[in-house]
Amino acid sequence: MAEPALALVQASPPPARAQIAFDNVALTLGGKAIIDTISLEVSAGEILCVVGASGCGKTTALRLAAGLYQPTGGSVRFEGEPMRAPRREIAVVFQDYGKALLPWRTAAGNISLALETIGMPAAQREARITELLAKVGLAGHAAKYPTEMSGGMQQRLQIARCLAQDPKVLLMDEPFGALDAMTRQGLQDEMLALVAATGATVVFVTHDLEEAIYLGDRVVGLLPHPGRVGLELTVDLPRPRDQLATREHPEFLRLRRALFDFIKASE
Amino acid sequence: MRWSVLGWRLASFAVAAGVIALWQFAADHRWISPVFLPGPDRAWASLMRGFTSGDLLAKLVGTLTHMAYGWLLASIAGIALGAMIGSSKTMRLYVAPTLELLRPLPVSAIIPVAIAALGLSQGMALAVIAFGSLWPLLLGTIHGFAAVEPRLYEVARVLHMPRLAVIFKIALPSAAPDILAGMRLSLTVALILAVVCEMLAGLDGLGQWVLLSARAFRSADLFAGVMLLGVIGYVTALAMSAAESRLLRWQAARR
Ligand SMILES: Nc1ncnc2c1ncn2[C@@H]1O[C@H](COP(=O)(O)OP(=O)(O)OP(=O)(O)O)[C@@H](O)[C@H]1O
Ligand SMILES: [Mg+2]
Numbered sequence: 203m204a205e206p207a208l209a210l211v212q213a214s215p216p217p218a219r220a221q222i223a224f225d226n227v228a229l230t231l232g233g234k235a236i237i238d239t240i241s242l243e244v245s246a247g248e249i250l251c252v253v254g255a256s257g258c259g260k261t262t263a264l265r266l267a268a269g270l271y272q273p274t275g276g277s278v279r280f281e282g283e284p285m286r287a288p289r290r291e292i293a294v295v296f297q298d299y300g301k302a303l304l305p306w307r308t309a310a311g312n313i314s315l316a317l318e319t320i321g322m323p324a325a326q327r328e329a330r331i332t333e334l335l336a337k338v339g340l341a342g343h344a345a346k347y348p349t350e351m352s353g354g355m356q357q358r359l360q361i362a363r364c365l366a367q368d369p370k371v372l373l374m375d376e377p378f379g380a381l382d383a384m385t386r387q388g389l390q391d392e393m394l395a396l397v398a399a400t401g402a403t404v405v406f407v408t409h410d411l412e413e414a415i416y417l418g419d420r421v422v423g424l425l426p427h428p429g430r431v432g433l434e435l436t437v438d439l440p441r442p443r444d445q446l447a448t449r450e451h452p453e454f455l456r457l458r459r460a461l462f463d464f465i466k467a468s469e
Numbered sequence: 470m471r472w473s474v475l476g477w478r479l480a481s482f483a484v485a486a487g488v489i490a491l492w493q494f495a496a497d498h499r500w501i502s503p504v505f506l507p508g509p510d511r512a513w514a515s516l517m518r519g520f521t522s523g524d525l526l527a528k529l530v531g532t533l534t535h536m537a538y539g540w541l542l543a544s545i546a547g548i549a550l551g552a553m554i555g556s557s558k559t560m561r562l563y564v565a566p567t568l569e570l571l572r573p574l575p576v577s578a579i580i581p582v583a584i585a586a587l588g589l590s591q592g593m594a595l596a597v598i599a600f601g602s603l604w605p606l607l608l609g610t611i612h613g614f615a616a617v618e619p620r621l622y623e624v625a626r627v628l629h630m631p632r633l634a635v636i637f638k639i640a641l642p643s644a645a646p647d648i649l650a651g652m653r654l655s656l657t658v659a660l661i662l663a664v665v666c667e668m669l670a671g672l673d674g675l676g677q678w679v680l681l682s683a684r685a686f687r688s689a690d691l692f693a694g695v696m697l698l699g700v701i702g703y704v705t706a707l708a709m710s711a712a713e714s715r716l717l718r719w720q721a722a723r724r
Pocket of ligand 2: 260261262375
């Protein structure tokens with residue numbers, strides 16, 4: 203006699219706690235199942251890192267979360283609502299920063315693009331641009347064109363433009379993948395500080411297992427052909443993280459081992 | 470760097486001066502009959518005379534007007550059409566074969582058609598000049614719009630940019646180098662066709678002046694007209710380059 207009541211409870215919508223929810227998401231592109239299936243929840247303020255072998259569907263999953271792809275099965279929801287198109291609350295940091303910036307606009311102009319689009323009055327833009335550039339460590343480079351900047355500076359600029367959207371969520375696709383180790387570590391810490399200050403949710407795709415553990419509250423490992431979740435790890439490391447102490451922490455080493463074994467087995 | 474630029478300038482002036490000196494020398498020694506080849510002194514005098522009497526000035530304005538109207542019409546049509554065709558893959562697939570068929574057609578071949586349809590009129594000249602100078606512009610614009618980085622369209626989608634903003638803030642500036650290169654090529658075509666149309670239809674302009682001078686064996690006037698045409702070509706190309714480097718300042722940063 204208790205069964206109908208249980209069925210009712212199960213049919214009620216999932217708790218609104220999850221900011222982004224993948225519910226049995228599947229995606230077929232050109233007749234090929236790229237993702238089948240992913241169920242995953244990301245809560246507000248969380249940093250979720252996604253790792254997996256090359257071609258396992260990390261970028262595709264991120265594009266689904268951005269609303270740039272529509273799932274062919276299941277649903278992607280943002281704050282309970284189905285994602286039908288990209289939203290301004292969700293900013294995307296692309297890996298290929300060189301392609302994502304407007305080469306004919308200066309650093310200030312590139313940030314202005316986002317401000318113009320969200321309808322900020324021209325009089326307020328300049329102050330906001332200065333503030334954002336300072337935030338990402340580009341103060342004094344406002345008049346430079348992207349081609350006059352190093353890779354690290356260009357990626358900082360892209361992040362600043364994303365912050366100009368005032369996003370609740372940052373989706374980042376291997377944002378530091380093309381940078382050298384030193385620049386990369388610097389940017390990791392800057393990003394963590396920015397995120398801590400804004401409280402934004404982050405979904406961070408990376409090839410680098412250590413980077414995933416260093417940044418994340420949780421790490422999800424995807425399996426290939428078709429893409430699906432193969433591993434979920436909670437990262438119980440103290441914040442703020444530290445490039446030396448965190449990476450030497452026994453828990454860090456344990457997680458690294460687990461991820462390494464996972465990737466090895468999945469290949 | 471600066472010095473080598475200056476050096477090249479000086480060298481090119483020296484070449485020009487050398488050519489004029491040779492020309493004068495040839496005319497003075499009558500290598501070619503003065504009926505056909507006036508010296509630079511006589512051509513210059515004729516140029517001055519033409520300007521003071523106001524005749525030549527009217528012809529100059531005539532040619533500039535024909536050229537400008539035709540070129541502007543081609544620019545507007547070329548950019549609008551090119552933007553439409555270039556930004557849609559299906560449009561490109563449908564239209565490309567037709568364009569490939571029409572492009573190699575020499576414009577001179579359509580002049581009789583235009584004359585038959587519009588008579589020996591200003592309208593005919595406008596149509597011919599616009600049609601002829603449309604091609605480099607149209608093809609440049611199509612290429613420019615087709616080559617916009619798809620990532621930038623995704624940036625626009627994520628920001629919810631309105632359609633018009635996407636065209637004016639992303640597609641157009643991205644295609645600008647190709648469009649401007651097309652406009653520069655069109656300018657030359659427009660000048661050539663303006664002269665041809667003036668000759669054929671007897672429209673007021675340097676083409677007509679040159680043709681009539683040649684028929685009357687007024688070689689000095691003929692050369693004055695040709696010199697002016699050269700100046701138009703040179704000055705408009707210079708103005709176009711200046712506009713290009715101003716509009717494409719960001720590309721200078723790349724080098
Ligand atoms: N538009 C598409 N049409 C068909 N197949 C696609 C398309 N985009 C991606 N794929 C395929 O989907 C799979 C996953 O691609 P995806 O780019 O998501 O992988 P990834 O995990 O991001 O790889 P990498 O680590 O190399 O960036 C790949 O096998 C790829 O070939
Ligand atoms: Mg990828």
